[in-house]
Amino acid sequence: MPAEFLARTERRLFRRILRGFVLLIAFLAFGLSGFYSYQQLQLLKQYSNDFKDSYIDSQFVLLREHLQREVTIIRSELLQGTFDPAMTLERLRQHRIGPRLNGYFFALEVRSMRGGPDFARHLLLPIDPSQVGVPMDSSLLDKHGFAYREVYLQQLRETGTARVTYWYEKPDVERTISEKTTYLVLLPELDWIIGAGLYLDDIEEVIASHTHQQRQRLLASFVFSVLITAVFIVAALYFAWNYNLNLMSLLRSLRKQIQDREEKLVALNNSLQNRVDQAAVELERQYLVDALTGMGNRARLARDLAFVRSPRTFCLVDVDGFREINEIFGISSGDILLQELARRIQECCEGGVVYRFSGDNFVVLCPRVEDSALSRYLETLHDCLVDNSHTPPAIADVQFNVTVVGTNEASNPLGRLEMTMHHAKAQRRNTLCYSEEFNAVQRYRQNIAITQKIRQAIDEDSVFPVFQPICDLQSCEITKYECLMRIRHGDEVLSPGEFLSVAQRSKLYPRLVGIMLRKSFAAFANNHYMFSINLSYADIVNEDIRQSIMDLLTPHNAARVIFEILESEGIDNYGEVSRFIQQVKELGCKVAIDDFGSGYSNFEHIMKLQVDYIKLDGSLVHGLRDDPRNLHIVESIVFFAGKVGIHIVAEFVSEQELVEIVRRLGIAYAQGYAIGRPEPELLLQPPFECGNGSRPLGE
Known part of the structure; x- marks a missing residue:
């Protein structure tokens, strides 16, 4: 009777385990399949949205780059005296842009930036050459009643560039009216407006095609997952049947084995405890004793x-x-x-x-x-x-x-x-x-000596600026310089690292800054180059220094001045700094964040200050060749800067290899010994020329 009861119990247990196992497998299989399909659908939606945003952004970035390149070529030809209007218009006429190559360049000859019935005339309109020379009315409306010409004229008057979206005729067979986004740049030296635009429905067609392909892939993936689920369930049933048969046979022998192993585990536990105690003593000895000498560590x-x-x-x-x-x-x-x-x-x-x-x-x-x-x-x-x-x-x-x-x-x-x-x-x-003298005496003597050198340099007019060139990596021309302070003491030239911290704690510091500002502005008074001045937070909040800056800024030089604010310095009063930035930017000055990446590198910090340039710290630039983490960080900074319209300058570019690396990353400007060292005289050309890639002169 007990044997029969045990047999019935085992069979009942067998059936329950098998039924539960099958239900569990089916639930997991279909649940995971459904969850996988749902996840794939969500990923498709997210991917489609991301692709749409990134593709639209990339197309407009390319559009701006095409337009900026043409503007740069025209201005370069004007500077070199080789500008030919006919050749330029022909080059623009042949250029097509956009995913369907429906985008084109057009050129206007400006007669009045204030608008009116004859504010400009077409110099170039590839889709309708008959409009060349015809007077243009700024009040013209598109099919939705939008006075787009008035809008872009206002933007051009304010910033020299414009972006406007309106409905306009497409250069296709049907001559359909489509929504178009156009970027324009004013060339005051020619009284020209150069523009280029993309039709938004061309971009939408590419996005729709890509989304359709992804949906087809999702459907194929779903069908495949259903088939795999079915195969998995069949395999699981077969496995469950055999597993339960083996399980029943094992149950009969487990009771005796458990008892035997329990006795062995007790003995093993006692042995292990002894070994652990011995190992703990040895580890403590190794942690506290030097292995070489046997002494305490x-x-x-x-x-x-x-x-x-x-x-x-x-x-x-x-x-x-x-x-x-x-x-x-x-x-x-x-x-x-x-x-x-x-x-x-x-x-x-x-x-x-x-x-x-x-x-x-x-x-x-x-x-x-x-x-x-x-x-x-x-x-x-x-x-x-x-x-x-x-x-x-x-x-x-x-x-x-x-x-x-x-x-x-x-x-x-x-x-x-x-x-x-x-x-x-x-x-x-x-x-x-x-x-106790070791703590302060020597530092005090050094500070006294440095203070005497600073005072002597001011009295003897030995404070002077040097200028390190900054190269535009697109035009391969030096367009800017950073002004750096030096002090001459006899045959010795002191850099800021040797005297600046001492000067900042003395009453001589505002005088040093004033001399540096006057000589830097004087060096660029009779040329067209931009130049940057380094300012600390303490400089900005100092009334005397701020007044000196305002006295030196004029309508002639303000647009060429860049103020570099050190990124690693904490800013206690954003209101004070923001007011200064707003004040100088209203005069036409630019603002840069210096040494970005050396301090707390806060993007919110950049947005608050509304900067025009980010200067990457040398620690990031030097690591680009062999540290993937630095590369990813710089790529993210370049992406962020591109989104918000901020230019990037790579500092400490000391070798030709780094020039090529930062150029490939899309960084606009480079500064460092590979471009030129800080010198009292302006270096007018970089030590390399541009082709498909840069190469040192003489090779």
Whole structure:
């Protein structure tokens, strides 16, 4: 009876498990299939939206680039005196743009920027040459009653560029009226307006075609997933049947095996606990003990310092020229020397505890030595450590010396020891005791000397600017310069890193900035180049400096001035800075964020300041060749800047290879030693010429 009952129970269990397994598989299969299809549908929608946005943006970016390139060519020809209106119009006539090549260039000869019945006449209209020379009325409306000519004339009057969307005839067979977006640029030197536009229905056709293809792929994917689901269910049923048969046979033997293994697990657990205890002791020893010397390591020192209660003397021992010993005698000899030195310190510092602090540095916690006797104690310790009478044969040829410093100060002893070691090395002392003078005296003397040099430079008119060129990577021409401050002191030329921090803490700083501003503006008074001036947050909020800037800005030079604001400096008062930026931009000046990527690199920071240029920090530019993370960061910055209409300048472009890399990334301008060094005179041409790619001159 018990056997029959057990058999019925097993069969009942078998059927329930099989039924539950089948239901579970079916639910998971169809659920996952449905979820997959839903996810794919959502991804398609998201992808289609993203593709639409990116494709539209890319088409208009290309449109602006085509237009800007043609404008740049015309202005370059005007500067070089090679401009030919007929050739230019013919080149524009033959140029077609857009996904269906329905876009075209047109040119207007401006008669009145204020509009009117004859405000301009067509110089070029490829889709209707008969309109060339015909008077144009600015009040003309498109089919929806939109006075698009008045709109773009207003934009051109305000900024020199315009964008307008309206309904206009397409250059196709049917001559249909379609919605069109046009970009225009005013060339005041010719009284021309150059424009180019795209028909939006051409773009929509490409997007619709792409979306249709993606939907077909989604349908095929869905059918395939249904087939896979069906195959999966059949396979799961077969597997479930065999699995349950095996499961029943296993259940009969599990009870005995569990009992046997439980006994073994108890014994194994006891054994493992013993091993874990032993391993914990060994790990603690390895964590706190230096493997080479057997002395306590840095972690052991930090732990022991936290529990020091009685007065102690702290010593630091450093091997002089240890790197050279490794290079000449080999690393193995260096290791033997460290082992021997650890042994000697242990012998010479009776009652002291020795720690290997870093590569060739040892810290010793010694019994308290009175301040009056500390200097003599350090000398005795030094003589004991360099005694070669018992040197091991393996390093008998190694002649070495050590520097020993000490302190009785219990507050931050390691910091005081390292400070003392720095002074001992600078003074070439074998031993030195810590003194409070190490903290301030030397810095004070250096600051006094630098302040005297600054004052002398101001009195002798030895403050002068140098100019580092900035190259336009599209035209391969130098179009801008950054003005950098220098001080001449005798035969020595000081850069800002040597004196600026001291100057900013003195009353001489506003005078330095004033001199720099006057000489920089004077250097560009009689040329057409743009030039940039570096300003800190403190400069902007300084009333005297701001007034000096406003006095120097004129209608003649304001449009060529760029103010660079250091990105890594915190800005406490956005209102004050924003007012300054608004004030200078109303005069025509531009604003740049300098060293972008060196500080907190906040895009919100850029948007608040409404900047025109971003200057990438050298740390990002140098890493473009071998650090994919830097490349991704710069690509994202270029993408962001393109979206919001900000130009990018790559700083510290020191080699020709970096010029090509930043050009391929779509960066507009480059600055660095590959372009030119900061010099008192303007460098007018970059050291390379442009073709399909840049190459150094002379090759």
